Amino acid sequence: MVQIPIREAKNKLTELARRVEAGETITVTRNGKAVMDLVPATKKGGIDWEAGKAYKKKLGIDSFFGEIPADFDDPLPEDFLITPLPPFRGE
Template sequence: MVTLSLEEAASELADLTRRVEAGETVVLTRAGWPIADLVPHRPRGGIDFEAGEAYLRENGIVRQPGFIAPDFDDPLPEDFLTRPHPGA
């Protein structure tokens, strides 16, 4: 790990980027205090939706849209908020 002031780093930026690409970490300081780390770029992880879809296709799994009850949009009974919960 290399520690450099911002002023030093500004004049050696090309060399520092090569070192970081090689896997080294560079700490940048201001007035002797660390303020930033230069580290190699690592792609972010996450969900690979394309791989998930490919897995489903390869295994013959057909996705179905979610079930919505036919009375989903019907108005609620007027006493819905005032009557006690059946499990209470």
């Protein structure tokens, strides 16, 4: 790992960026103490839905969760909201 003073890093930013792009990690220091690391950017991840479906299919549970209907997050009907719950029978 390379350490470089912040004053020098300011003057060589383009060079440092190229080195970091090549995979190097550079620690920038102020008064001999590390203040930041310059590291290569990572690709933003996310959920690979297709891979998940393929994995579930491989396990034979391809419809385990089913599909989420298009109206899943629609407001509930008013009569549903005002109907009281049945009494609780703690067993």
